[in-house]
Amino acid sequence: MPQRHVVAAAGEIAAGGRKLVNVAGREIGIFNVAGDYYALANRCPHEGGSLCEGFVTGIARSDGPNDYRMERKGEFLRCPWHGWEFDIRTGQSWCDPQSVRIRQFAVKVEHGEDLVKGPYVAETFEVKLDGDYLVIEV
């Protein structure tokens, strides 16, 4: 039975930022991409690198030699080991979108008042009635 885990206060993770949380024994990275929140397993599907230690960046595109464009700034994650690039919004690998993706978890922003009706798990901080919180189900 999946449980709701309160992992952060909304506003705690700035746009472009990230937070590593531990939920039910799993390391999960919460990313804020221009106001949208995404939760990704903190391990690269390739060899297991800790993705939260990687770079949040854009994707380099080109129409040919000597043409360089950075696109979709802040929407990609580069693994700190082998540099594999992943779309934070989908978890998909840029090079192998069909067969390689990071495990994703749904993130919701919920109001404290609704949350306290339970059930929920918040191990590290207190949920206040008037706050907004990031909640993931695992």
Place this chain on the structure above:
Amino acid sequence: MNAPLRETKAAQRLMIVDCDIHPIQRSPADLHPFLAMRWREHMATFGNHVRQGLSERIMWPRMMASGQRADAYPKEGGPPGSSYELMRDQHLDPNGVEHGMLIALSKGGMEERNQDYAAALMSAVNDWQVECWVKRDARLRAGVVIVADDPESAVKEIYKRAQQKEFSQIILSPRSAEPLGRRRFWPIFAAAEETGFPLGLHPAAHPGGAPSTGAGWPTYYMQEHFTFGTASESLAVSLVMEGVFERFPRLKIAMIESGFSWAPTLAWRMDSIFERMHKEVPHLKRRPSEYMRDHFWFATQPIEEPEKPQHLIDIFEWIGWDKIIFSSDYPHWDFDDPRYAISVKISDEHRAMIFRDNAKALYGLD
């Protein structure tokens, strides 16, 4: 290709020998205790005198975090590989490293043109490995870094270090001034054979004089990275064709971070040409592939990732399961995690050989 979410328990239980771990000085001053004042001053005043246009870095800027695991930079500063504690906590302990073979590429004089300075660095780096690494953690094993282009000093250093139990092999740059099979290097092979040290060949960043391809210098890091394999092929050809293994039948060569999937096809290629050209190399008494089979070991990193993982098995079969040794290359960017590096299913027996037993036999580890 997706690694399982849970960690593979069997692999974790197996204690491993990691044949490629890179320690580095936090700053060159770390070597001061092991250098005479004259060379400390030289280091400060003249610095590196190398065979390329930039003295402190290679000229194809690497990709990921200067070629390092981005998560391996010590909090207190310094480059990845400069903190023993981080290496221990990030790699040696969690990955079950029973023995870790140190490959000290930096500041060991391999790339230095001033031969006296090179010899001083060589000796300093060897002292530093013992004092700052092996004495702190007995799992680690030092490699005698030598300057191949100065065989006389190299041989002295080999015999000196053979007296110290911390050393398990000789490390030299494959990118010497000439292909390593040529006779000027044979005193080194004689010393290796006599001391029983295998020769560990690991590509060094700095060129020894030749462009990294036969057609000249590549443009991009992607190309330069590829030449680790092709240059190593040429090196193997040199050792075989010069007759090194006829003269030194007990010599053992560990090819580290050099790739390995090229080895079977290179051996076949040498055999097929040898059939026609053997009169040019009458000092060879056996087919080239036989020298390859008997004298070469291959470290796994960077592991091949064929589209069909099963093809990796073909390569292991053709090289020989007893000649494959695991290496991680910690803390460099193309690090292989021992739990996931070999994604194809292999038997427990083969796993034990690759991850532990072959290296123990090669290096005479307990």
Place this chain on the structure above:
Amino acid sequence: MKLPGTGAIDCDVHIAMPPVKALLPFMSDYWQDQIVTRFIDRSSFAMTSYPPRSPLTGRADWREKSGASLPGSTPEHLRSQLLDPFGVDIAICHALHGGMALFNEDMGAEFCSAVNRWVAAEWLDREPRLRASILVHAQNPQLAVEEIERCAGDKRFVAVLLPVMGDSPLGRRIYWPIYEAAQKHGLSIAAHAGSTYRNPPTGVGWTSYQIEDYVSQSAAFQNLIVSFMAEGLFRKFPDITLVCLESGFTWMPTLLWRCAKTWRGVRAEVPWIDRNPAQIVRERVKLSLRPFDAPEDPAIIARIFEQIDCPEMLVFSTDYPHWQFDGEDALPDGLPSSLVGKILIDNPLAAFPRLREEKFDAPSLEKEAAP
């Protein structure tokens, strides 16, 4: 294994290079004078890569007993030793003339041009089954382009010939005018084993033995393909096919795996590579059958083909008169039978688009044209 029938397209055939005197009629007054008064015609232009008497350079039974001439010296040799007995429909010859190694780029270009004129007059005009590549002096791409433009009207020239090891890796932008001209005229790029020795032949320096240099050609071809890939040449010139001659092919799996793997990590350095490099190589690169570097075990050979996973990649070559096989066994044992037809005919036609053009009356290229 013998060829199953006639009609093969042999993509790598060598004709013996003539004495310099034979090239004089194809040179300008100025260069004729230079050649003669400097005694340039009195010593050989043999290339270090191919010592004329080396066992590999000429199969023993194709050499004249007297040793008076090199194998492949006349169209009659070619007919009686290769074209007729093996039922070859089309043979593409490559003139590995030492002129390409000269440092004086004007003289080098003149030699290349003279060789091309000589090939047209002495070979193509005399044997309709022959095609040729255009020899250029790549050190000066502008002069190379002029030569390509001069020859391109003659459809019997089907490729531009470059040694796999020259001044710089062939993917570099300095060479792009050559590829632009080649693409414009539907010519393939034929990279042939060998070196002008501008650089040591290996990444670890100068070797001792010929046999080492020859083995290391496979490393050179790998680096050539990686150079084309990293420089974005396959994208910049979408119609160019890179044909690697005297390349062998059993080294290809390593290249495919390594390119695909490295690309995932360094893609941002070369963002014009917009899909798996292994796939690009499979679509754009051809390798020649010889030398055949594999054991005779058909199971191993089958595995190598499975690893390469590209029935379109290999093109047939005898490498005549080089000693790559004995007797009539032009095909290596163990070659998967399903691939034989492709290797002998379909893949060569794909490798050299000019071969697909309609049969033509051989135009005699400036036959009178010794300027």
